[in-house]
Amino acid sequence: MAILADYHTHSKYSRHNHGKSTIEENVRTAYEKGLRQVAITDHGFNQKMFGIRREDLAKARKEVEAAKEQFPIDVLLGVEANIISSHGDLDITEQDYENLDIVLCGFHRYAKSVSKREQFGFLIKNVLCEIFHHTSKKQRTKNTNAYITAMRKYDIDILTHLNHGCKVDVEKVARVAKETNTLIELNGKRLGMTDKEILTCYNLGCKFVVNSDAHSADRVGDVHLGLQALLRLRIPDSAVVNMNNLITLKKDKRKKRS
Numbered sequence: 001m002a003i004l005a006d007y008h009t010h011s012k013y014s015r016h017n018h019g020k021s022t023i024e025e026n027v028r029t030a031y032e033k034g035l036r037q038v039a040i041t042d043h044g045f046n047q048k049m050f051g052i053r054r055e056d057l058a059k060a061r062k063e064v065e066a067a068k069e070q071f072p073i074d075v076l077l078g079v080e081a082n083i084i085s086s087h088g089d090l091d092i093t094e095q096d097y098e099n100l101d102i103v104l105c106g107f108h109r110y111a112k113s114v115s116k117r118e119q120f121g122f123l124i125k126n127v128l129c130e131i132f133h134h135t136s137k138k139q140r141t142k143n144t145n146a147y148i149t150a151m152r153k154y155d156i157d158i159l160t161h162l163n164h165g166c167k168v169d170v171e172k173v174a175r176v177a178k179e180t181n182t183l184i185e186l187n188g189k190r191l192g193m194t195d196k197e198i199l200t201c202y203n204l205g206c207k208f209v210v211n212s213d214a215h216s217a218d219r220v221g222d223v224h225l226g227l228q229a230l231l232r233l234r235i236p237d238s239a240v241v242n243m244n245n246l247i248t249l250k251k252d253k254r255k256k257r258s
Contacts, residue, residue, distance in 0.1 A: 005037035005242040006030060006221050007158060008080065008104060008185065008211035013042040013060050018050035021217035023060065027067040027075050033221040037246050039076040040064060041104050046082050046091035049110040057099050076249075078102035080160055082111040085118040086142045088149025090156075097155065101251055104185075105156045107143075107166035122146070126166045135167040144168040151180045155250040158183045158209055164192030174201040181207075181250075183241060186226030188212040188219070199233055208240045209247065 009026050010019035023040050030038035040060065042052040052060065057077075064077045078100050081090040090105060091112075097103070109127050113119040126143065129135040135143075143166050150156065151173075159177065162184055163170060170193060177184055184206050186198070190213075193201070201208070210226030212219050230240060237243045 002244050003035070003210060003221070003223055003227075003242055004244065005035055005039075005246055006212050006214070006223065007037075007039040007076070007078075007102060007209055007242065007247065008041050008160060008187070009038060009214040009220050010042050011040050011060070013040075013052040013056055014050045014215070015052070016050060018043070019215050023063040023075075024067050024070070025217040026214070026220050027071050027073060029217045029220040031071040031073045035073060035221055037074040037076065038220065039078045039102050041078040041080045041102065043108065044079050044081040044091040044111070046084050046112040047108055047110060048112055051082075051091075052079065054096075061099065076101035078104060078157075080104040080106060081154075081156075083107050083146055083150055083166070084111050084113045084123065085115075086122040086146050088146045088153055089114050090150055090154055092154070097251070102157050102249055103155060104158045104160050105150060105154070106160035107164070109165065129167065130165050140167050140169060144172050147173045148176045151176050151182050155253075156180075156182050157247065157250050158185050158211070160185045160211075161187040161190055161192050161213070163197065164190055170197040171200050171204070174204045174206050177201070178205045183207050183209045183247065186210045186223075186229055188214070188223045188225050191225060191229060195229070195233055198229060198235075202233070202235050202239055208235070209242050210240060
């Protein structure tokens with residue numbers, strides 16, 4: 001069993017000290033831990049507290065290329081995009097794809113929506129559901145449809161911490177993840193899914209990726225929480241794309257289509 005990549009790490013470009021290390025420090029740790037590939041995936045542009053600024057992408061790219069020169073490891077530049085409406089809108093554009101190697105997607109607090117109605121009816125509503133530990137059937141359906149639409153509308157490589165902060169019908173989301181070849185993350189900081197839901201994803205043929213969600217360099221490559229779930233549920237290595245292997249990026253498929 002060997003984890004060859006960590007596709008979810010944050011750098012100082014996740015602002016206000018949310019990400020605590022430089023890109024170089026993250027890459028150094030990944031190399032020292034024997035990884036063959038690492039992705040820098042700071043919070044998306046509409047995450048107003050912690051998101052990377054669009055104008056900083058060029059600087060981040062230069063740091064990624066410098067790190068690749070310094071360490072013999074493949075370094076990807078990506079973003080952890082935010083679902084910002086019940087209609088599956090993300091805070092990335094077609095032009096953004098040209099500057100990104102990998103796209104992750106998840107739900108986060110403090111993101112800015114497409115309208116005041118969506119801000120209160122989708123984003124803030126889900127925050128309140130999390131605070132009060134209750135999500136209505138109507139809200140869960142709305143959330144599920146948002147994820148499904150997002151996967152069909154955008155080229156998303158990985159869904160991050162599914163069912164954390166935004167409760168969904170995991171089976172319905174998993175079916176579309178399988179259909180769209182979207183990977184489901186087992187997160188190194190939190191597992192939003194129950195064991196039953198993880199097994200549902202596996203039984204439907206979804207592929208997983210174990211990531212650290214590191215916000216400091218010392219956490220890069222720390223995927224023990226995801227690995228423990230895999231071992232506990234007896235999910236085989238073949239279902240985990242960064243175990244003994246590397247992922248096929250949707251960016252590469254986009255190039256072939258163009």
